[in-house]
Amino acid sequence: MKHTSSLKRVLLASTFVSMLVSLYLVFVWVPVERQMGPVQKIFYFHVPSAWVAFLAFFVVFAASLMYLKTKLALYDIIAGSSAQVGVVFTTIVLITGPIWGKASWGTWWTWDPRLTTTLILWFIYLAYLIIRNSAKGHEKNLRLAAVFGIIGFIDVPIVFMAVRWWRTIHPVVFEANNIGLPTSMLTTLMVCLLTFTLLYFVLLLKSMKIEQAERKLQNLISEALKAY
Amino acid sequence: MGRALALITTIFKKDLVSELRAKESVVTMVTFSVLILVLFSMAFEPSRETVREILPGLIWMSLIFSGILGLNRTYARERFNDCLIGILSSPIAPYHIYIGKAASSLVQLFIVEIITFPLYFVFYDLEIDGSLGILLLTMLLGSVGFILVGTFLAALTSNLRSNDALLPVILFPLLVPVLLASIEATSAIFAGLTLNQYLPWLKLILVYDLVFLVVPLLLFDYLMEVD
Numbered sequence: 001m002k003h004t005s006s007l008k009r010v011l012l013a014s015t016f017v018s019m020l021v022s023l024y025l026v027f028v029w030v031p032v033e034r035q036m037g038p039v040q041k042i043f044y045f046h047v048p049s050a051w052v053a054f055l056a057f058f059v060v061f062a063a064s065l066m067y068l069k070t071k072l073a074l075y076d077i078i079a080g081s082s083a084q085v086g087v088v089f090t091t092i093v094l095i096t097g098p099i100w101g102k103a104s105w106g107t108w109w110t111w112d113p114r115l116t117t118t119l120i121l122w123f124i125y126l127a128y129l130i131i132r133n134s135a136k137g138h139e140k141n142l143r144l145a146a147v148f149g150i151i152g153f154i155d156v157p158i159v160f161m162a163v164r165w166w167r168t169i170h171p172v173v174f175e176a177n178n179i180g181l182p183t184s185m186l187t188t189l190m191v192c193l194l195t196f197t198l199l200y201f202v203l204l205l206k207s208m209k210i211e212q213a214e215r216k217l218q219n220l221i222s223e224a225l226k227a228y
Numbered sequence: 229m230g231r232a233l234a235l236i237t238t239i240f241k242k243d244l245v246s247e248l249r250a251k252e253s254v255v256t257m258v259t260f261s262v263l264i265l266v267l268f269s270m271a272f273e274p275s276r277e278t279v280r281e282i283l284p285g286l287i288w289m290s291l292i293f294s295g296i297l298g299l300n301r302t303y304a305r306e307r308f309n310d311c312l313i314g315i316l317s318s319p320i321a322p323y324h325i326y327i328g329k330a331a332s333s334l335v336q337l338f339i340v341e342i343i344t345f346p347l348y349f350v351f352y353d354l355e356i357d358g359s360l361g362i363l364l365l366t367m368l369l370g371s372v373g374f375i376l377v378g379t380f381l382a383a384l385t386s387n388l389r390s391n392d393a394l395l396p397v398i399l400f401p402l403l404v405p406v407l408l409a410s411i412e413a414t415s416a417i418f419a420g421l422t423l424n425q426y427l428p429w430l431k432l433i434l435v436y437d438l439v440f441l442v443v444p445l446l447l448f449d450y451l452m453e454v455d
Contacts, residue, residue: 124402127401131384141388144450148398165428165432
């Protein structure tokens with residue numbers, strides 16, 4: 001127990017330091033992009049958020065599989081917590097994306113494969129959270145959520161394929177910008193990716209702790225009711 | 229294999245017969261999809277050119293909306309008198325139940341399609357430039373994908389409270405690929421494009437159908453577990 005809490009402290013401290021470094025790099029060190037101006041800095045938050053979202057949903061998938069296999073409550077808690085964090089970061093992606101898009105493409109939204117897939121992803125995991133919430137801690141219903149967590153993830157690549165074809169058959173309005181990043185920007189992006197990944201684990205652990213506390217409370221209440 | 233087929237047919241027949249006797253869902257589904265068709269034609273007052281563009285989307289959306297009504301009833305029938313436990317304790321595997329029920333829902337959806345589709349010619353002056361056979365194949369494959377995922381998720385929501393409202397919310401995001409592909413293929417056939425211009429869509433629907441035929445084989449048991 002002592003061991004894990006010190007590990008958590010290390011994680012928290014390194015997230016804090018890494019975040020300060022990222023903020024310095026993004027707002028002070030890295031040069032302002034010539035064409036888009038300061039708005040391009042959204043990039044350093046947008047891309048890592050997208051990465052964290054995908055990581056989180058992969059964790060939901062893997063933990064759901066493990067939960068169905070082992071029936072250990074821990075895996076269900078990991079899956080549920082990771083989905084919550086994932087939905088938050090997907091929301092960030094969906095908010096920052098249009099702001100950036102408006103500045104660089106001149107439009108808030110385009111049915112680009114990545115954008116559309118992210119939006120559908122958001123709906124899928126919102127649905128997952130709704131299922132899991134209506135499970136109300138019943139073991140059988142938590143299994144249902146796990147099943148959905150698995151098939152939701154399987155559906156994602158098919159969604160991406162479908163939307164990509166849909167967009168290539170239609171005229172392509174916006175070419176993907178394949179401009180190689182200068183080293184300073186790449187470095188900043190990499191540091192930001194690290195920061196967001198650390199942040200993901202911090203939030204995941206917090207969210208898991210809350211869920212565990214809630215379950216403990218629920219058990220205490222039902223025990224107290226029984227004694228009464 | 230033959231035995232599995234016999235078990236699936238048992239469930240299929242049971243569901244279809246009890247549905248066709250009670251006519252609970254089918255009548256509602258057909259009425260609903262005709263209503264959508266009429267209401268849309270009033271709402272948009274379609275001129276000939278614009279209709280062509282939105283019609284494939286309209287056809288598929290109305291199918292999916294009315295299909296949802298039927299899917300919500302798929303497992304409701306088994307709730308009375310613990311029928312589901314009865315079926316599960318018989319030598320029929322959960323996957324056979326799934327396929328049997330999906331087949332029965334598919335037939336119900338076909339009934340809706342057969343009645344509704346000709347009405348599009350009447351109300352919207354629909355003309356098809358492409359081959360009717362391939363259109364029917366697209367309708368078949370698309371419906372199969374929709375019903376497979378729908379039957380799977382209906383089993384999931386039947387265990388939860390507020391399940392009727394929940395099914396569309398969890399089903400629609402997963403349907404995006406098959407819906408998109410079916411609509412695109414349908415509009416290509418309406419416009420009379422050549423086969424290789426929309427063949428990728430048919431392949432995509434086929435892949436989707438296969439994925440959701442196989443995945444429930446691994447996962448459906450968990451939806452049917454009783455504790």
